[in-house]
Amino acid sequence: xxxxxxxxxxxxxxxxxxxxxxxxxxxxxxxxxxxxxxxxxxxxxxxxxxxxxxxxxxxxxxxxxxxxxxxxxxxxxxxxxxxxxxxxxxxxxxxxxxxxxxxxxxxxxxxxxxxxxxxxxxxxxxxxxxxxxxxxxxxxxxxxxxxxxxxxxxxxxxxxxxxxxxxxxxxxxxxxxxxxxxxxxxxxxxxxxxxxxxxxxxxxxxxxxxxxxxxxxxxxxxxxxxxxxxxxxxxxxxxxxxxxxxxxxxxxxxxxxxxxxxxxxxxxxxxxxxxxxxxxxxxxxxxxxxxxxxxxxxxxxxxxxxxxxxxxxxxxxxxxxxxx
Numbered sequence: 001x002x003x004x005x006x007x008x009x010x011x012x013x014x015x016x017x018x019x020x021x022x023x024x025x026x027x028x029x030x031x032x033x034x035x036x037x038x039x040x041x042x043x044x045x046x047x048x049x050x051x052x053x054x055x056x057x058x059x060x061x062x063x064x065x066x067x068x069x070x071x072x073x074x075x076x077x078x079x080x081x082x083x084x085x086x087x088x089x090x091x092x093x094x095x096x097x098x099x100x101x102x103x104x105x106x107x108x109x110x111x112x113x114x115x116x117x118x119x120x121x122x123x124x125x126x127x128x129x130x131x132x133x134x135x136x137x138x139x140x141x142x143x144x145x146x147x148x149x150x151x152x153x154x155x156x157x158x159x160x161x162x163x164x165x166x167x168x169x170x171x172x173x174x175x176x177x178x179x180x181x182x183x184x185x186x187x188x189x190x191x192x193x194x195x196x197x198x199x200x201x202x203x204x205x206x207x208x209x210x211x212x213x214x215x216x217x218x219x220x221x222x223x224x225x226x227x228x229x230x231x232x233x234x235x236x237x238x239x240x241x242x243x244x245x246x247x248x249x250x251x252x253x254x255x256x257x258x259x260x261x262x263x264x265x266x267x268x269x270x271x272x273x274x275x276x277x278x279x280x281x282x283x284x285x286x287x288x289x290x291x292x293x294x295x296x297x298x299x300x301x302x303x304x305x306x307x308x309x310x311x312x313x314x315x316x317x318x319x320x321x322x323x324x
Contacts, residue, residue, distance in 0.1 A: 001318060002310030009034040012049060015324045019056050020063045025088060032087045036119045037311050040302035043182025044119035046313055047189070050320050052118075060257045061085055061115050067092050070112075070243070075104045078243060081114030083257065090117040090136075091126065093263045098130045101265035111261045112244025116140075121173030121299075124162030127265050128169035134162040135264040139235040142251035144177050144219050147228035150204070152217045155247040156180060157234040162296075164268050165278050171296035176231035177219035184210040184219070189314050238262050 012030035021029065033052075037045030055061045065084030069077065077096060081089040093109045100107020117123065120136060127134025140155035155176070162171040179187075179198040187194055187210040197206040199213035199220045206220070213219055221227030239246045244260030268274050286292045306312070 001315055002312055003318070004310055005034060005038055005307065008037060008046065008311055008313070011321055012046075015049075015053065015321065018324075019053065025063070025085070028091070029085055029087055032091065032118065032122055036122060037313070038303055038306050039119075039121075039299050040306065041119045041121070041182075042312070042314070043180065043186045046311075046321060047185060047317050048118055048182060050317070050324065052116075053324055055115065055255075055257070058255075060255055067111070067114075075100055075106055076108045076110070076241075078241075079109060079111045081111050083113055083115060086115030086117045086259075087122075089114045090120075090123050090261065090263075093261070094123040094126050094134065094136065094265070097134075097263040097265040098127060098132050101132050101267040102130075105270055106264070106266045108241070108265075109263045110238070110242035110244075111263070112242040113258050114261060115257055115259065117261065119173070120158040120160045121162075121171055121296075123263065124160040124171045124173060125169060125296075128162040128164040128171060130265075131164050131268045132265040133164070133268060134160065136160045136262060137234045137238060138259055138261040139238045139245075139247045139250065140259060141256040142247050143181060143217060144221060144228075144231065146232065147221060147225035150200075150218060153248070153251070154221075154228065154231045155235055155250075156219070157231045157238075157247075159230070159234060163278060164274075166275055168300045169296055170278065170282075170294050171299065173295070174222065176221055176227050176234070178222055178227075179210070179213075179219060181214065181219070184214050188214070189316070 009030050012033050013026045016026035016029055033045050033049055062083045065082040067079045067081050067089050070080050071078045093111050097107040097109045123136050124134045137159045139157050142153045144154050145152050146154045158175045160173045194208040200218040201207040201212035202216045235247045238260040241262050242260040245258045282294050
């Protein structure tokens with residue numbers, strides 16, 4: 001089924017107000033969830049919203065909490081998220097990184113004790129809209145085995161790199177698994193097989209079955225050992241810079257809360273040749289192959305189509321939202 005952006009936004013905001021959000025906070029939070037679905041990231045829009053509400057019910061998300069400054073080191077700041085809503089903490093911290101970049105050329109904000117930010121790419125787009133290069137990443141609960149193991153002791157630790165561009169921002173948003181757990185759920189809801197092997201089943205065989213991979217908790221790292229190594233390094237950076245919890249500590253709690261994150265911005269106004277450079281790289285990359293897309297290009301097309309036609313929603317997820 002299809003619903004308009006405004007209809008989805010209104011329903012999300014209605015539920016958030018019911019669970020104690022102020023009107024302003026409910027609107028800001030609903031906008032992020034609705035935008036995620038509008039851009040085609042359904043796994044971290046409507047589909048993830050019931051989990052977000054469950055965390056509020058269980059007391060893992062404090063709807064009234066605000067981030068607080070821990071330390072400032074010039075262009076670097078440490079903040080405590082105080083277990084507030086992860087999407088609002090993330091938006092706030094990217095805004096701080098943007099402000100630091102506009103003042104100093106670059107800014108780095110590290111955040112501890114926060115909750116899931118849903119779609120990390122949302123904050124890359126936020127930086128690009130402010131004409132800043134944005135780099136942000138987070139650690140997560142242990143849901144993927146490191147290369148050479150069957151025990152899930154590393155996080156999916158998404159990495160986002162955004163570069164502003166006049167014809168559509170270039171935004172890479174990638175988890176460290178070949179398919180994020182949200183994308184596995186999306187395929188499972190559709191009853192669809194993965195296009196490529198996404199992990200191992202319980203027999204230790206490579207599989208395209210999203211249900212089997214979620215059950216085994218053995219998704220395949222991107223680039224195999226290389227993705228495994230990168231996931232470990234992102235956990236190190238996020239935990240050290242924020243002074244927050246590691247994937248190991250988060251996993252021991254049994255719930256994905258108290259995660260650590262980093263937001264870095266560089267002011268593009270200082271690089272007058274940046275647009276020309278980007279144009280050259282994209283033109284060279286795309287030559288001779290009509291199917292080549294730069295990171296974020298499909299997002300723009302999906303956003304336009306969903307604005308015109310309505311946002312496709314899974315009927316069971318829509319029913320769950322209406323019943324909240």
